Amino acid sequence: MKMTTLKLKKILEDRLANDNYRTSYNRDKDTFRVEWKESKKGMSITLPNVVAKYNQRGEEAIDELEEHITEALRIMNEEHQLTGMEKYIYPVIRATSFPTKTKAGESLVCKDHTAETRIYYALDLGKSYRLIDQTLLKNEGWTLDRIDEIATFNVRSLDVDYKHDRVADNDFYFVAKQDGYDASRILNEAFLEEMKANAKGELAVAVPHQDVLILADIQNKTGYDILAQMTMKFFADGRIPITSLSFIYEDKILEPIFILAKNKPEKE
Structure with a gap:
């Protein structure tokens, strides 16, 4: 019908x-x-x-x-509070184009992350979550630093199991637990440092959409191209897209990689 x-x-x-x-x-x-x-x-x-x-x-x-x-x-229709709910507060990564106010005009609590991404904060409610706004923060007498510290601590407690794929002598790792916080795991610095320590080449990271974190051990020039194509595909398919750009992780800093074209043969 x-x-x-x-x-x-x-x-x-x-x-x-x-x-x-x-x-x-x-x-x-x-x-x-x-x-x-x-x-x-x-x-x-x-x-x-x-x-x-x-x-x-x-x-x-x-x-x-x-x-x-x-x-x-x-x-x-519910009244929410943060005090007593600390273990249910998590950071969520969104694109910098994501609204900073709710449809009702409330300012959301957020902070800068990279040139492409911003960190928001969510109160986990089981099947879904509520992004935390300034009014809720003010009513609790909390500061941005406090909520950031709590959320960052909680994201470190999440599993970071990954699937591994090797393509053209480069290693790719995919964290996709489907719990709403896969991209948020980019804020788990201890995990990134561990992956960096074990990388044979350069460590690149991507958060194309909310439900995946991609880490790549780039060991040759082809690796960047594969990562760019992979990230673009995930970005296009994602329910909540974030960014199609990837980042190099170096000295605890995420720097965007601009891959303009497929690998071109080098001139002799």
Whole structure:
């Protein structure tokens, strides 16, 4: 049965029927909104995007959307605190183009990382997490330094198991635990130092999207090219893309690698 935006609207209305929710449909924008009646906090769904996913994946796409909406609404309706929740605070890496304010206009707590990336902070809530804003930080009487110290400590406690692949005499390592903090492991300095100590060549690092950290032991010029192509592919496929650039890790500093073209033969 072919899915249309109006059919999808009806399905979502039925699935999200709740006395505490209000739903509405914007015909001009083809969006469906669901929000809490009291607070008016909620989210808007672009229906044609979901129709496209449904055509690819069927009913599973709608099940996933329903779960995402109900979880997001639950989080919006909760009061959160940081004190007592210290072990659930983690750093998350995002592109520098990522918003620094919520849709409600709240400033998010963040700090610079590299020219391509920025660090935000998340309160882990099980199935999802909430990015920490300045209001929440201020209400707790916390500073940026304190939350950064706690989050960095917690990221070091995460597993750093990796898969290894050897291509054209270069070694590539992939951390992909799918826990929402794979890219965040780039902040585990002890892990990077260990990988650097064991590298035969130069250690390069990439965070193309949230759910992977790539480390590369580059032992020849071809290695840079392979890493560039690999990072670009991961970046294009990622659910939350970060950066298609890779970094050289040297003296505890991440320097972007600019690989402009495929390896060209050197002139004699």
